[in-house]
Amino acid sequence: MDTSHIITALDIVAAQDADVAAGLSLVGYPEPRLRPHGFNTLLSIIVSQQISKEAAGAIQARLEALNPGGQAESFLALGPEAIRAAGLSRPKVAYAVGLADAIASGTLNLQAVATLPDDQAVAAIMGLKGFGRWSAEIYCMFSLQRQDLFPGEDIALQEAMRRLKGLPSRPDAKQARLMAENWSPHRSAMAVFLWHYYRGAPA
Template sequence: MQNQFIFNQQTLHSLCDELALADADLAWVIKHYGYPRFWSRSNTFESLVHVILEQQVSLASALAALNKLKENIQEVTPARLLLLTDEELRACYFSRQKMAYVRYLAEALLSGQLKLEELENLPDEKVRHRLTSLKGIGNWTADIYLLMTLHRTNIFPIGDLAVVNAMKRLKRLPTATTKDELLLIAEQWQPYRSIATMILWHYYLSRGK
């Protein structure tokens, strides 16, 4: 099925080249800043905890919280996380809301309600449905999981501020451009919207330097 196409480190550059032929702005990014890195995360509880921590905070803050958690429990597993008290999780920079989210996820995995290995063989929308049925996981978290962990080719995380801001700047769009208008523009990148997203992230980070 088309929505189950995946990419990997070996195919990333050729897919970037294919998009560059169709979009002069993406071609400009590659010409000036090179290819994006291959952002990838393993299909584990730890990876999903990391994405939950990244919700609405800086990447640096999320990584600091994850590293503090790993200092405390070494291996980030559902069983080990559930042994931590509120105070211990607070000491790892978890908000009360995110404590609830990661505990709910841990319980879903331990009970078998969610099986991460099963998601690898499901179509994109079924993966999204399974994940977003859990408390604390919305479309942005599902998008990042589909893109970075399952490496599906056609994901466009419209809830990602870096992607939205990079797209507006690169395409010279008005600040008031709506999400629906951005999604319409992103249609031209199908079935490789994930690759376009990586190029936009790369542009955002490269300009930041």
């Protein structure tokens, strides 16, 4: 989703949803989130789970320095201890090695995943240990540029929806997904907007 697509999608939603229109007036349009398709991006999703953005960035930089080519095969050759020394927890080392092995062995064919419908692409990524629905949807949104996904488990999205809609409490994942159905087929653009709104709108 480039800037033009995001603006067009949000304008369409705003024409039908007064709260979104008001939110756009308050915080403006978000910047696009584009990430490469492939092993390194999936690895970065593992790295970033449950730690700060700054810590994740530092660990990812160390891993990329160890594996400058960014290939799954060369990552496997590093060995678990070198990967652990870069700052990953032992469970994340196992997830990262499992990811690299799946790609290197052909168990996970990322080129084939890119051609699948949304639900099948998400399911293929979720087949990897350490990748839940949120992680799979994030990859599909930002690396495969899927335009109608909404990671309802995301706490920031839930809180942004509460503020935007003036709700008494934050919706849970199921409620957030149900509410987001009204924004289809532009749910990915709305997710990007809501992250932007979360950072810029009054609490």
